[in-house]
Structure formats: structure tokens, C-alpha cells
Amino acid sequence: MNSGSLRLRLGLAAAGLIALALALAGVGLTLIFDRVLDARTADGLDRTAKLIAGQVALAPDGALILPREPPDSRFSAPYGGLYWQVQRQVEQAGGTALRSRSLWDRSLGTVPNAAGEPAVGDLAGPDGGRLIAVTRRVSIPANGATVALAVTVAEDRRDLAESRATFLRLLVPSLGALFVALTLAMSLFVRRALSPFRTLRADLAAIHAGTRARLPETFPEEVRPLVADLNRLLDAQERDLERARTGAGDMAHGLKTPLAVLDALARRTEGRDPALAAEIAEQAQAMGRQVERTLARARASAGGLRRKACPVAPALEKIVGALKRLPEGEALRWEIAVVDGLAFPGDEGDLTEILGNLLDNARKWAHRRIRVSGGAEAGEGRLVLEDDGPGMSEAAIAGIARGRRWDETRPGTGFGIAIARDLAEGVGARMRLNRSELGGLRVEMSWPVAV
Template sequence: MNSGSLRLRLGLAAAGLIALALVLAGIGLTLIFDRVLDARTADGLDRTAKLIAGQVALAPDGAPTLPREPPDSRFSTPYGGLYWQVERAGGTALRSRSLWDRSLGTLPDTSEEPAVGDLAGPDGGRLIAVTRRVSIPGNGGTVALAVTVAEDRRDLAQSRATFLRLLVPSLGALFAALTLAMSLFVRRALAPFRTLRADLAAIHAGAQARLPDTFPEEVRPLVADLNRLLDAQERDLERARTGAGDMAHGLKTPLAVLDALARRTEAADPVLAAEIAEQAHAMGRQVERTLARARAASGGLRRRACPVGPALARIVGALKRLPEGESLRWEIAVPENLAFPGDEGDLTEILGNLLDNARKWAHRRIRVSGGAEGGEHRLVLEDDGPGMSEAAIAGIARGRRWDETRPGTGFGIAIARDLAEAVGARMRLSRSELGGLRVEMRWPVPAA
């Protein structure tokens, strides 16, 4: 999947958004957990404060006493992490053994009861504390006491760490599941475009003429525009073919007149007659090439593939009946599944021009081979004639004749090259191991 893939870009964008959402969710869940943990801890501390407030009494000297301490062993362990303190305003304070020689502060009085907040711990840590203010009878009246119970936040940090150890892999698993689900969703959402691509490939191959109307509503406008483009192209193609035919018909008469004039003046001026005939012939070949280019350029999207074997057999059969054709040895080795990416008329003209040229120059052998190689189809035509020089090959590329001694030599190869390139094939001229010209055509293997 390359970097320009819409599926890849949508998948990466979805994965990024999912990751961002899960990170924000993780932060939010952690904050919620901290709030809930603080509230639950404060509730437990308040219950302990109420238990202490219910048991506290005053000694004869007015000092607070507690007949029975809370049962949690951390209250009796120095710096055990759980502390309580009962303080009388302006008097002495009663503390748990866990405070050792230290004392707790008292949270400021608030409108809410109990007061909840943080205090400094006896060992330098932070404590979450609850202070509940109560009044008990004593000395002929009531005495105000402040009961404070606190817990070290380091104990809460262990619970938070345990929560995070469970939260992170859970969010990771959720990320994987959501990313997979989003990938399947994107694949499903892009399915109409894969179908559209397959239908366009079928149109290119000539299997169908139009796109079907079975696409989702969001894709139908695009399909309708493509169908209109196909219809307009078909009309343009028909007009181009008609115009090419009209042009050919209109030029036949002037060329025939020139040829007749050449024959009429042959007795009086053979040199002039030969020059007129040669120029008329050159004009005819140039017209043929121009018409071939016009027809090939109108191939468009609706391109049909045709098998090479049957067309090759017909052309070879016809050329064998021409002068010098019967004496040649024709070696044909083309697989049945070799298909040319154009219509049969273009293939016939390409093979006809190339094989007729080979027939004119071959001494004894003409070899035609083909097959698939490196994701491409290839077709190779060779002969054992004199071959062509690099300068002659360059001249063929410009549409010039490469030999003036034989009529038409060179134009046929140029026309064949134009037709091949118009359908996406590449043609290369070189010297064959047989000694003559080697013409190789290559074109991509059609997608399945």
C-alpha cells in the first residue's frame, strides 16, 4: 500500500484519532479514579472519626481520654500511615501511637461537616485528613473537641498505580480492537470504488460498454459523469472515423489523377513521370500513416483486446502467396493466450506492415515468437535479411523511408509503430541474431 492510498491515509487518520481519544479517556478515567478514591477514603476516615467521637470522654482534669482505640494496627505502629488526634480548644491533645512524638494539624472550620483536606504528615509525607467537630458534656457544660483522622497518600498512590497497570493494557487492547474495526469499516466504505475500478478495467478490456447503475447514492453522480464521458467519446470516435474515411476518399481521386498523369507523360519525359509517380506514392503512404494515427488516437477508454494467434495465421497465410513468400521458411511460436491491447484492425495493420517488410528483405527465414515476461507480453518478429543501421532506425522513428530502391520501404514500420504506441505498446528495432531486422513489441499484461 503506497503513501498515496486513500485507504492508508484514512486508516492512519482513524488510528490517530482513536489513539488521541483513548489518551484523553485514560486521563479522564484517572482523574475520576482519583476523585472516587479520595471520596471513598474520606468516607472511611469519617466513620473512624465518628467512632472516636462516640467513645471520647473527659478526665477529671478536663483532658480528653479514649477508653478503646480503633482496631486497625496501623494506628499503633509509629508512622504506620494511619493517624488520629483529638484536640480540645486551648487544651491538650490526645493522639494515636502512630504519630509518635508529632501532632496533626487541624483542618480549618468550614460550613461543611466534616472538613476534608490535606495535612502534613509526621514523616514529611502528605495526608488526606478528615476533621469532625463535636461537643461532649463535661465540667458542668459542654466541651468542643476536634477529632481528626488522616491517612498517608502514599498508600493511595499504590492503589492508583495498580489501577494504571490495569488501565494501560486495557486501553491498548481497546485501541487494537477499534483500529481493526475502523480498518474493516474503511475497507467496506471504499468497496464501491474497488467495484468502480473493476468496471473501468472491464471497459478498458472491452468486456462492457458502460458502468452499471448499482452504485451507492454518493457515487452515482461520478458514475453518471463517467458514462456521459464514455458516450461523448464514442460519438467523437465515430466522427473521427467518419472524417478519416472522408479524407481518404477525397484524396484517392487526386492521387489517382497524378498517377495517370505520370503514366501519360512517361513516353515524353520518363524522368518527370517517375518523379511524379514517386511523389504521388509518397503522398499516399503519408496519408495512410496520418489516417492510421487518427484511427489509433481515437481508441479511447473502450479498448478491446484481441488474440494475436488467429490474426497472425491469416496474415502469414496471405503473405505466403505473394512473390518470395512461398520460398521463405516461416517459424511461428506464439502462445494461444497472447492478446494484443487493441482491436483486430489495428493488430492486422501492424502485423501486415511488419511481416510484409520482413518478406521483402528476408533471404530464407522469418521467425515470430511471443510470450509473457516480467509482467509484460512481448511479440518478436525477426528475419535473416540485411537488417538496418542505427541511422536508418532513427529515420524510421521520424517517418522517413530507409531505402529508396524498394517502394514503400520504411513507411509501413513507422505506421506500425504509431499504432502500437497508441494502444500502450512499445516497439524497439534492433539487429536479430538471424542477421536481419528484429522488431520487439511489449505491452503490460492486463489486470485480472
């Protein structure tokens, strides 16, 4: 998948957005967890504070007493992480605070008054840590009066940090697994959303291959306007190509008569002025060759988007059968090895003219053998024509495209291979000329095959 792929870009964008959303969700969940953990801890501390406030009393000498301490063992262990303290809000002479054993020789402060009870906040711990604390202010009767007390219960935040760490150890892999699941789901979604474009590409390939004339109308509503425009383009192109073919045929028909007249004039003038007759005939033949190649180029450029596929084997069999009946054709050994499924990306007329020119050229120059092989592999069709003749030099191969004749001992116009190359390139095929292992010319044509 290359960097220009729409599926890749959408997938990366979706993965990035999913990662950002999960990161924000993780931060939000952590904050919510901290809030909930503080609230639940404060609620538990407040219940303990209520329990202590309900049991605290004054001894006859005015000292604070607590008949039964809270059962949690951390209250008894020095710096155990859980602390309580009861003290008068206004200290009286000889009054002392009542506190848990876990405070040892230290004391707690009180959370400042809040709008409602209990007051929740942070206090400094006896070992330098931070505590989450709850202070509940109560009054108890004593000798016909009331004594205002502040009951404070606190817990070390390091214990809460362990709970937070446990939560994060569970949260991070959970979010990672959710990221993988959502990314895979989004990848499937993107693939499903882009499936009409894959279908459109396959249908366009079928049009290029000539197996389909138009795009179907079964695409989703969002893609249907594009399909309709492409169908209109195909129809308009077909009409333009038909007019071009008709115009080319009319031009050929219109030029045949003047060329025939010139040829007749050359023959009539031959007795009186042989040099003039030869010059007229030569120019008429040159004009004929130029018209023939121009018409071939016009046909080659009229391929358009819509191609017609033609099976190679039947056309090759017809051409070889006809060439065997020509001079020197029967004496040659024709070796044909073309797979039945090989199709050329052009109509039968183009293929017939290409093979006719190439094989007729091979017939003229071959000594004993002509070999034709073809097949398709790795998404490419290939057709190779070889003979055991004298072959061609690199200079002759370079000049053949311009119609130059490199040996005047054989009949011909010099445009056969050039016309075949024009027609092949017009339908998207490539033609390469070089020397064959048989000793003569090797012509290789290749073209992409729709898969």
C-alpha cells in the same frame, strides 16, 4: 501503499484521532480515579472519626479517654501511615490531646472549618509526608456542661499513590490494546468505505481492456453521479471517434480519385515527356504514402478511453497464411510460438495492419527463418518478431520513423514500420527495434495487461 493513497491518509488520520481520544480518556480516567479514591478514602476516614467520636469520654480529672481504639494495626505502628487524634477545640489548663500510637511524639493539626461536616483536606504528616485528613467536630457532656472536641483521622497519601500506580499499570496496557483494536476496526471500516472506488477502478480497467462498454449503475448513491458523468463521457467520446473515423474514411475516399487521375496523367504523359511523367508519378506516390500514414495516425489516436481487446493468435495465423502464398513466403521457415490467451489492446483491424506491415517487411528481408513469440508476464503483454536477414543499423532504425528507405533494392513505401509504430503507440503499446540473435531485425511490442 504509497504516500498518496487515500486509504493510507485516512488510516493515519483515524489512528491519530484515536490515539488523541484515548490519551484524553486516560487523563480523564486518572483524574476521575483520583477524585473517587480521595472520596472513598475520606469516607472511610470519616467512619473511623465517627467511631472515635462515639467512644471518647472525659475522665473525672478532665482527661480525654478512649475505651477502645480502632482495630487497624497501622494506628499502632509508629508512622504507620494511618493516624487519629482527639483534642479540645479550646484547650483548658492541663488538657492534653488524645492521639494514636502511630503519631509517636508528634501531633496533627485540624482541617479548617468547612461549610458542612466533615471537613476534608490535606495536613502535614509526622514524617514530613502529606496526609489526606478528615476532621469532625463534636460536643460531649461533662459535669452539666459540654466540651467541644475535634476528632481528626488521616491517612498518608503515599498509600494512595500506590493504588494510583496500580491503576495506571492496568490502564496503560488496556488503552494500548483498545488503540490496536480500534485502529484495526477503523482500517477495516476505511477499506469497506473505499471498496466502491476499487470496484470503479476495476471496471475502468475492464473498459480499457475492451471487455466492458459502460460502467454499471450499481454503485452507492454518493458515487453514482461520478459514474453517470463517466458513462456520458464514454458515450460522447464514442460518438466523436465514430465521426473521426467517418471523416478519415471520407478524406481517403476523396483523395483516391485525384491521386488516380494524377497517376493516369503520368502514364499518358510518359511517351511525350518521360521526365515530367516520372516526376508526376513520384509526387503522386509520395502523396499517397503521406495520406496512408496520416490515416493510420488518425486511427491510432482514436483509441480513447474505451479499448477493444483482440486475440493475437488467430490474427497472426491469418496473416502468416496469407504471406506464405506471396513470393519467397513458402521458402521461409515460420516459427510461431504465441500463447492462446494473449490479447492486444486494439481492434482486429489495427492488429492486422501492424502485423501485416512487420511480417511483410520480415518476409522481404529474411534469408530462411522468421520467428514470432509472445506471452504475458508480470502484468505486461509482449510480442516479438525476428528474422535472419541483414538487419538494420542504428541510423536506419532512427530514420525508419520518418519513412526513410534504407535500401532501394526492395519494393515498398518505407512507411510500413512507421505506420505500425504509430498504430501500436496509439493503443498504448511500446515498440522497440534492435538486432536479433538470428542476425536480422528484432521488433518487440509490449503493453500493460489488466490484472
